[in-house]
Amino acid sequence: MEKGKRHISLKDLALEIGVSISTVSRALNNHPDISPEVTRRIQKLAAEMNYTPNPLAMGLLKQATRMIGVIVPDLVTHFYSSIISGIEEVAEEKGYYILIASSNETLKKEIISVRNMLNTRVEGLIVCLSQETKSYEHFDRLIKNDIPLVFFDRVCRINEVPSVVVNNVDAAKKITRHFYKNGFRRIGYIAGPNHLNISQERAEGYLSGLQSCGIEFNPELLVQCNMSSKDATRATGRLLDLPQKPDAIFGINDTVAFAAMKEIKRRGLRIPEDIALVGFTDEFHATVVDPPLTSITHPTFEIGQAAARLFFNQIENPESEPEQVVLNTKLVVRKSSVK
């Protein structure tokens, strides 16, 4: 093999053995036409020379790259990286690679990422919408051309696009009722932007939970933030500044819950004695903080697996109807919400 040549090709093998390229190709694919003897020799040489088919050539030929584009709001949150692990596991089984991009929670970067990934010829996308995303035209091209697409967690167009979500309404309701059962009555909720399904659905569960406990909804106790740490801290502040403070708070996600925890502590209030706190988080973070955080824990790895399965379902059954997978969350009670 000449210097600088990093991968060998069918041609190299053919030259070496003195047969044609197609014979080599067939031999390696165990085509029955080729004589056992020749097949054996070719396969032996291929193994010795570390031959592996060039995916670029295969991709060109078959118009299939075996790559999935994954776009998440950020890479550094455990929630997303754990979901990505789940996607990767299923993708690997199928011999697919994943290409990861982060929207940094901005619509602009999300649009660019969608375009870049399509340009790279991924076979489709698995996406969690950015916090800013409330128009969805950048997915039109995928939908129109039947390019596989799956949304998870923050979703849209659920009638056209398969998606994976958790039972947000039910989960928020469970939190509210848990507070009630533990004697809390002024229950606050720190929501995210209104256009996100997760924010809406959790608000809905919150309201329904209050109602089922016979508590009247007090609009002062529902505050919004953009889900950044900073804004979540401010939102927490607004709750704590109320003439009648809440005695319990739940936050829409990890970032919000931790920001709330820090702010509550910073003001010298105790959790759960002065204010109970519950989050929507993942297993890991909930146990590392102090006090351990009662929370709805997301089955993150499973979310990723389910999203990948929906993706391959589209690859394998292009005509199938968009399906929505709803995964169950668990309310895990820890110290932060029980006096």
Add this chain to the structure above:
Amino acid sequence: MEKGKRHISLKDLALEIGVSISTVSRALNNHPDISPEVTRRIQKLAAEMNYTPNPLAMGLLKQATRMIGVIVPDLVTHFYSSIISGIEEVAEEKGYYILIASSNETLKKEIISVRNMLNTRVEGLIVCLSQETKSYEHFDRLIKNDIPLVFFDRVCRINEVPSVVVNNVDAAKKITRHFYKNGFRRIGYIAGPNHLNISQERAEGYLSGLQSCGIEFNPELLVQCNMSSKDATRATGRLLDLPQKPDAIFGINDTVAFAAMKEIKRRGLRIPEDIALVGFTDEFHATVVDPPLTSITHPTFEIGQAAARLFFNQIENPESEPEQVVLNTKLVVRKSSVK
């Protein structure tokens, strides 16, 4: 565009305008030979039809995929995901994509990942060794064929392969001296596997720190673990079971530090009153736990950026000597180590 056709090609444009494929190619590359008029028409049509060059075809032709393989011990630790963000940022500037794989801290998966990524024709690899890795033959093929390779954090073959590390010796020494200055004398260290440079170097800094404070090294106070949560908990237990417990402990990384923190608390000991604790962690986690953890914080994003830059340096200057970038860490003092 016929149905099912997801991307248009030079051929489509050529057919549409009625010129040859090569003319289209030249026009799009602003080749001076093509008449301005034709060039204009072609570029206009290309824009309208959303033409983007097929990277598979380009890759085949140029033998360059513009993809970098990144292999990390795991995906879900903030330390790694943050480093990946840094790599991604630089890669994006250069128009490269990154392909991510996790070794799950096993040598077996690391070897498979290296092979898979090469098979995918990445242009090179950026790697953090798995915890198990103490033989390095699986990188031979890269080194021999001058395929760009960069190690970070856990490194090997530093004379042959460019790498990015932090000033481990100095950092561990700083921790030890910090303990001393704050009145702690029985200082324990929970190390990782001996073959890892980070473990060795931090042990070296620990010893040198002790010496510079005039404390005699007590082998009982240096325990090892495999850096899993479970084993770190056991290692902490061994320190706490000593007839003469340490009054201060530092752990080799995030996982170890948090496991130690949980175990110390579980036994009813207070931090820092009974035992002071310092970790090697990242900014985020150190502040979310309670008490806030004094720690050497890694410049994770910068580690990623530096690794990517070393990578591109190899692409652009194949003959350059392997360089080692050493980044500085900071000791950030928080409650966990000050009585």
Add this chain to the structure above:
DNA sequence: TTGAAAGCGCTAACAG
């Protein structure tokens, strides 16, 4: 100023 042809690595239809 433009077109034709070759070649990157591979498979598959068609010929022997």
Add this chain to the structure above:
DNA sequence: CTGTTAGCGCTTTCAA
């Protein structure tokens, strides 16, 4: 049983 040819999308000589 094996070789030849064409073509996936693109760039780049070489010819005109």
